[in-house]
Each structure stands twice: as C-alpha cells, then as structure tokens.
Amino acid sequence: MFVFADHPSIADQFIAELRDVTIQKDSMRFRRNLERLGELMAYEISKSMLFQMVKVQTPLGVAPTPLIKHPPVLATILRASLPFHQGFLNYFDRAENAFIGAYRGYPSVNEEFEVAMDYISSPDLSGKTVILMDPMLATGRSLEKVYHALLRFGTPARTHIAAVLASPEGVRYVQEKMPQCHLWLGAVDERLDSHYYIVPGLGDAGDLAFGEKI
C-alpha cells in the first residue's frame, strides 16, 4: 500500500484544497484538483509497471530509453471519478478504458445501503494491468462489487486500486476481500460516520464536482 500523505509532497496541497469548505465551492478547481491527483498517482504507479528498452532516434544519435511495455486499462466508477480518470488518462494516453455505473441504493433493513450497479463497459482485461479508481474509498463495498463484475471481462495480470481519501475500515475491507490488489491512496482519514461518509473527508465528491443530485 502506498499513501501519498506518508511522503509530504505537492499532493498534500491538492488534497487540502479538495477538503477546504471554502475552496471546494469552486467546482472547477475541485475537478482540476482531482485531475491533478490522478496525474500524480499515474506517475507513481507507472514506476511499478513493466518497461522495455527502446532505441529513440534523435537528430544527433540514438537514446536508449525504458518505455512502458503495455498501457494499463483505466477503470472508473461513475460519476465522481471522472476528473480523477482524466488525470490518469493525461499521462497514460494510450490506455484502454472501462466505465462502471455503481451507486448507493436504498438502505436495507439493517440500515446498510446496497450497492446498485447498472452500467458496465470494458475492454478485454485478460493479462492486463488494471487501475480501478474511485476518489473516495469509504466502505470498500462498491469497489469489491465492481472488481468482481470486471472479472467477467477477463483476469488481469495486476490490479491497482487508486483513491484520494480512504477510511481505515475501507482499507481493511479491501485488503481482506481483494488481497491481490495494490492500494494507492492520497490519505487515510479517521473513520466513517453513520452514513458511511469519510470523516474528516471532504463531503460528497460527486456533488462537489458536478452539482447536487436529486
């Protein structure tokens, strides 16, 4: 597991602006900060990928250069993840893409919400590197459901899960249910509240990026 907050960097500035109740009123800056964190995470994750040496012809000679062997598949849970996804795509510009519509459905009898999933589009994932992203890793249940739904499209060689903020409960859940996945997180917060929101967190990432829904 790699947590950006454990290694102070410019990422902390972007996370602070996402959290800040005044700055987050500027939805364009909110989206751009999610995108910038996607870019930083793409860079960090790229270091763990497979490279091959390529000879690049320059005007003056040949430069041996390590280039990423296979572009990843970027898998995104709609809708809050869209700007985060764009950040990854800015760097992995040859990536394939998968999109999944998953959201919190009606509460069940024991007050826990159900994860509803009604849309999925994906390329073949067999043997590929998948980066599954959601800016908020709260309970981890959406990620688990989406991950298993994606396996219908083939078994990836390696799966990374990227989130900006996580709860300790969500981290434990993902580590227990999906031990084969590698976690990349901006920061791990204190806890979940009774509505399964991350505290201190930042609020509702989808609403802050795209406006309130009914």
Ligand SMILES: O=c1cc[nH]c(=O)[nH]1
């Ligand atoms: O705190 C949370 C948890 C899930 N989704 C959000 O947008 N915020």
